[in-house]
């Protein structure tokens with residue numbers, strides 16, 4: 278019985294379920310670089326380099342280890358850019374009895390894989406994706422009958438179940454969540470270690486040349502490519518994070534600075550999302566240094582909460598709510614995405630720096646994504662579809678299953694509160710408190726109204742005013758609406774006028 282194991286672009290791990298019982302003497306592997314995965318939207322050039330270079334290195338690794346591998350490069354003239362065509366060719370040429378694939382990460386891919394069986398006469402087996410802690414069915418069971426799907430309860434359930442950072446029945450450090458200790462701004466004297474930077478080998482250089490040739494009109498550039506593209510290098514990046522940055526991860530998790538785009542974050546999401554790293558190994562290493570007293574609880578718990586909590590939770594929400602989730606627009610947001618999201622031509626310094634970091638690195642850290650780029654889009658009422666496409670294009674770690682809930686749920690409240698109990702809306706004061714952006718900005722963060730005022734300030738009140746009907750009954754916005762209701766009419770009129778002028782200016 279000869280099996281054909283199809284490995285998808287984000288399943289680059291030898292532990293993947295489809296390879297579990299692989300027989301090296303008999304079975305075959307298929308890996309395809311499908312043009313549509315890279316050209317469907319304006320993906321960042323570095324994201325394309327990253328994905329293709331990882332696939333090619335993984336193919337080479339399997340080949341070295343004696344797996345029989347059929348690898349179709351993007352520029353191979355025989356590549357028909359279709360899994361079913363390639364599978365059928367292999368069935369004819371190699372006498373395949375069964376096709377095995379691991380559950381894909383996105384809804385559309387799952388639909389098309391479920392379709393394979395109709396085209397291919399050979400049996401198709403879809404195996405559960407075990408690169409996650411929580412199965413799709415397990416999340417569904419957890420969600421069943423719950424009025425609200427709050428991260429905190431889900432996270433506690435997984436901590437208990439997998440015995441992560443537990444002291445018997447109790448959470449290590451006496452609390453489940455040290456979020457309040459993750460909010461220090463970053464002082465000038467704090468030095469920030471350099472992020473991991475790969476050595477570019479011939480294979481990656483060829484991919485860079487390919488991307489410059491075939492995707493020359495895509496966003497960003499391939500210059501200064503730093504990401505690991507092999508498992509060994511991704512492990513090195515993980516170890517560097519654990520040794521050099523985890524200790525300060527907690528304190529500065531919410532900080533932003535124009536001095537450095539990477540800060541004390543891990544920069545591991547792209548490796549986790551295509552299988553180079555497994556979530557368990559990241560968590561185990563973080564726990565280990567905690568028990569060796571090399572990193573404090575607010576850092577270790579904060580890091581683990583992101584991976585065991587948020588990452589698993591957004592995946593669960595995605596699969597529970599798709600396909601409708603994609604079209605949700607609870608706040609009826611209809612403003613087109615401003616062109617400065619692509620060219621960084623804005624005088625709002627926080628946005629300018631966050632977009633420049635994104636363009637240069639195909640990376641921005643969570644607070645830039647949520648509290649600058651997402652917050653602005655929320656307040657301005659940017660169409661969810663357009664913002665989702667932007668976020669899916671520009672980050673090396675972006676796949677729909679993780680991007681969509683973060684954008685539509687967390688940043689835009691477009692899902693009406695499935696993910697967040699209230700919109701993450703904030704004025705310029707938050708950005709000023711957590712960053713050094715405002716001091717170099719053309720706008721004045723202390724001003725509330727008029728052309729000198731920070732746009733986040735009047736857009737914040739304008740947002741609450743515009744969405745009164747939908748949001749004023751939200752108990753978590755009680756104080757904000759009381760303040761709005763106590764505001765003199767003339768002041769609210771000036772706020773709304775400033776917002777109107779701002780919208781006219783971005784339109785032009």
Ligand SMILES: Cc1cc2nc3c(=O)[nH]c(=O)nc-3n(C[C@H](O)[C@H](O)[C@H](O)COP(=O)(O)OP(=O)(O)OC[C@H]3O[C@@H](n4cnc5c(N)ncnc54)[C@H](O)[C@@H]3O)c2cc1C
Nearest residue numbers: 542543544545546583584587588642643647674675680683
């Ligand atoms: C609007 C918006 C869009 C986002 N789009 C993506 C995306 O396309 N792909 C993506 O992987 N993450 C996305 N995130 C989540 C988060 O911002 C990134 O995972 C994180 O910035 C990646 O950088 P890091 O590896 O340095 O993370 P760290 O801050 O070091 O966190 C550690 C790890 O935790 C996980 N994680 C943290 N927060 C989240 C979260 N909210 N959802 C899922 N996983 C999380 C990631 O795997 C990350 O590597 C988005 C967040 C927002 C607010």
Ligand code: SF4
Nearest residue numbers: 625627705715718731
């Ligand atoms: S003043 Fe406002 S627009 Fe300027 S950097 Fe600060 S928050 Fe951003």
